[in-house]
Amino acid sequence: MVKNIAIARNDFPILNEKINGEPLTYLDNAATTQKPQAVIDALTHYYEHDNANIHRGVYTLAERATEGYEGVRQHVAKFIHAATDEVIFTRGTTTSLNWVALGFASQVLQAGDEIIITVMEHHSNLVPWQQAAQRAGVKLRYVEINEQGELDLAQYADLLSAKTKIVAFTHVSNVLGTINPVKQMTKMAHDVGAYVVVDGAQAVGHFKVDMQDLDCDFYAFSGHKVYGPTGIGVLYGKRELLTLMNPVEFGGEMINLVQRQITDFKPAPEKFEAGTMPIAQAIGLGAALAYIEAIGWPAIEAHEQELVNAAYAQLAAIEGLTIYGPPAGPTRSALITFNLNGVHPHDVATVLDTQGVAVRAGHHCAQPLMQALGVSATTRASFGLYNNQADVDRLCAALVETKEFFQV
CATH class of the missing domain: 3.40.640.10 (Type I PLP-dependent aspartate aminotransferase-like (Major domain))
Structure with missing residues (x-):
């Protein structure tokens, strides 16, 4: 049965969770993905x-x-x-x-x-x-x-x-x-x-x-x-x-x-x-x-590419935020790693969690790469087929609030 990727998030029960009173915005898919009801x-x-x-x-x-x-x-x-x-x-x-x-x-x-x-x-x-x-x-x-x-x-x-x-x-x-x-x-x-x-x-x-x-x-x-x-x-x-x-x-x-x-x-x-x-x-x-x-690779690839392109553009517009890796396009997959100048990645992730946004912070089990980048840690937002533009908007809004919280 063919599925519509636009409503795929409805198949994932955990995405109905509230975190600290906010809708769950799950952006740690590179660590592990959530499970659809069919798998459960x-x-x-x-x-x-x-x-x-x-x-x-x-x-x-x-x-x-x-x-x-x-x-x-x-x-x-x-x-x-x-x-x-x-x-x-x-x-x-x-x-x-x-x-x-x-x-x-x-x-x-x-x-x-x-x-x-x-x-x-x-x-x-x-x-x-x-x-x-x-x-x-x-x-x-x-x-x-x-x-x-x-x-x-x-x-x-x-x-x-x-x-x-x-x-x-x-x-x-x-x-x-x-x-x-x-x-x-x-x-x-x-x-x-x-x-x-x-x-x-x-x-x-x-x-x-x-x-x-x-x-x-x-x-x-x-x-x-x-x-x-x-x-x-x-x-x-x-x-x-x-x-x-x-x-x-x-x-x-x-x-x-x-x-x-x-x-x-x-x-x-x-x-x-x-x-x-x-x-x-x-x-x-x-x-x-x-x-x-059931969803199909063409739909998944097009959806994730559109999502990461939008996220890249919105994150790049935040003053004091540094993005690592290639520009949005055919050589970048569905994740973006960044640092907010003056704020440790763990602090960024902690503040984002208070707003229901789940991201990964640390060296991501890639310490030689961190050394090559000249940093000790980064923050990572990674996307899956159930993420949408609202998730991107919540991430960016939460980052702006994080900047204001730390006055950077």
Whole structure:
């Protein structure tokens, strides 16, 4: 059933909340999105009617749970244009990236190799590669940003060499909103024989991603950032690389045969999904993807682009406010990070909360990027499909009142 994005916010019960007596203006979607009633209903239905452990049982509840869980895997594969056996369920983007850094990097890194990441990475796509580099004794190198907050592709080209074994970067910066040219960067890396790992946490809920088109080797995202539950994530990996990659957690369900001294593992994806997986969360993820599809990418992308363009223009008009990242346009996703001169971001967020406006303040788990920007923290407003112009107006009005409160 096709949905109208103009009234989509009516599908999200939490948006009826009042915060400090004011309507909730939720602008922290880059941290987590709110959940539509369809997702809440899917979770409730699973627990009320289908709750059982998957794969192991031959009774009706177990069969229904297994069918639902594996059906979502097929749904995810179609959603990102991948093969079903290339989709692994994890706890989230962080887990997915750690599994690649632990289970894959250890298989391919050798002395003299180099790993390239970028200065705009979230810690979840930075610290695992620091650790991988230290374990393997290889060099970790960084791509810097230019004045507009975009990656310096000329420097990236200079860094790439026959020594480059792994390149890891974010599809969309969680601080700058920069949309990186994944397809171009992947080809450049492949041309020197490197593997490519992409953090898609800030991309998948905002525009269509296609694994065949991007051609990256691994891609990770989280359910809770695409209007689904927490505790469920996806790791895409090319089939031949998942065969090479080792699991990093061990237990039931992932094995063909266990003997006293050796174990034979199942092929991917089962060999990576040890123990009882987040079954209900997977069911909820499937409902979230169906909800997105009912609205459609053209409507979501056009709506969010219009919203961020309006927000950028209105924020830029506030005296003493500094915006970070590229200008509004095709290289910026649906978030804006800024600072109000003379007021700490935490104070900005606190005052905004008194007016019902929820934003994120701090270093956003991107401290090397904060250092590159010359700040210790920023304030971030991030948008989702249910936000509207009224939310933008409330944000800007609250910021003007914040300036008046602090007399800056």
